[in-house]
Amino acid sequence: MPAPLNAENVRRAPKVLLHDHLDGGLRPQTVLELADAVGYRGLPADEAGALGRWFREAADSGSLVQYLETFAHTVAVMQTPDxxxxVARECALDLAADGVVHAEVRMAPELLAPGMPLEAAVEAMLEGYAQGSREAAAAGTPISVGTLLCAMRQDDRWEEVADLVVRYRDAGVVGFDLAGPEDGFPPDRIPAALALLDRAGAHRTVHAGEAAGIGSIRAALDGARAERLGHGVRIADEVTAEGTLGPVARRVRDGQVTLEVAPSSNVQTGAYPSLAAHPVDRLHRLGFAVTLNTDNRLMSGVSVTSEVTDVATTFGWGWDDVRTVTERALAGAFLTDEERRRLLEDVVRPGYAALQG
Structure with a gap:
């Protein structure tokens, strides 16, 4: 008999996470302690439970602009390598404890640059993930963590970030991302950065189809040559109620372009009024390469387990659906073929076989 599809069993299931922001997943107690260490006095609460609630309530505004303002506090306490x-070490430990076997966590090093050189920020992330992964393995919950480096669309440091992606890719940096406002800042605005990535054969994912629609998705694919779409959920704008696809939607589905979907985050930022109204299930049923992601665990008050459980409960998913989404995420991960095959054959498939009975 299959195990019941509930939070306890979803936590046991091996999961793959592709879209998680380092500065959106801090432990509230860590925010307090780091703020105290650096003398940051801007926090809206001085107790961990109250601070966690503040982040969730402030983010749950229906406004992407207000949602993003919460990051001023987390970034403010992340201005030293230590x-x-x-934060990176705790991220790896928290994800491993949640049953994540591979994660790709992103951060814009330029947001940390007032406090340190870009290289120091990258090396601190890599050091933290490595330490957390070692501790997780010793605790019997092995995890691999790849680092994605974000350039901010509205700023002009894309080439520096692209260079860091190439320089540190043998040390754990797995790809490049563009984050920040989609409207007004096209993903091919700084061609030299994209050319640098092209020459090195470096992976890239692009935030697109979150706050803006089909035009933003097309630009990410054509202008930035994105392999994955961060969010990408507005591809549903080109899907009719009968399931007919427009040209960009057909291209994304037929090409199995990975959609890094984060339903709870989309509801919080006002893209959809509720989880039940979110197109994640419709896109999944139509064969898009849908994956489930947390985006910002602190702001959204979610874990990978809660996100998967909530989607499965809302839309009546079974273990086959959860396994499919996990295997799609593994297929889209910026891993070597050997590591992808190892995780699939030795970890993911046996893990779901045990749950499916």
């Missing part, structure tokens, strides 16, 4: 390494 702080960044601590």
């Amino acid at each position: 702080a960044v390494a601590r």
Whole structure:
């Protein structure tokens, strides 16, 4: 008999996470301790439970602009290498404890640059993930963590970030991302950065189809040559109620372009009024390469387990659906073929076989 599809069993299931922001997943207690260490006085609460609630309530505004304002506090306490390494270590440990076997966590090093050189920020992230992964393996919950480096669309440091992606890719940096406002800042605005990535054969994912629609998705694919779409959920704008696909939607589905979907985050930022109204199930049923992601665990008050459980409960998914989404995420991960095959054959498939009975 299959195990019941509930939070306890979803936590046991091997999961793959492709879209998680380092500065959106801090432990509230860590925010307090780091703020105290650096003398940051701007926090809206001085107790961990109250601070966690503040982040969730402030993010749950229906406004992407207000949602993003919450990051001023987390970034403010991540301005030293030691702080960044601590946050990265705890991120790896928290994800491993949640049953994540591979994660790709992103951060814009330029947001940390007032406090340190870009290289120091990257090295601190890598050090923290490595330490957390070693501790997780010793605790019997092995995890691999790849680092994605974000350039901010509205700023002009894309080439520096692209260079860091190439320089540190043998040390754990797995790809490049563009984050920040989609409207007004096209993903091919700085061609030299994209050319640098092209020459090195470096992977890239692009935030697109979150706050803006089909035009933003097309630009990410054509202008930035994105392999994955961060969010990408507005591809549903080109899907009719009968399931007929427009040209960009057909291209994304037929090409199995990975959609890094984060339903709870989309509801919080006002893209959809509720989880039940979110197109994640419709896109999944139509064969898009849908994956389930947390985006910002602190702001959204979610884990990978809660996100998978909530989607499965809302839409009546079974273990086949959860396994399919996990295997799609593994297929889209910026891993070597050997590591992807190892995780699939030795970890993911046996894990779901045990749950499916």
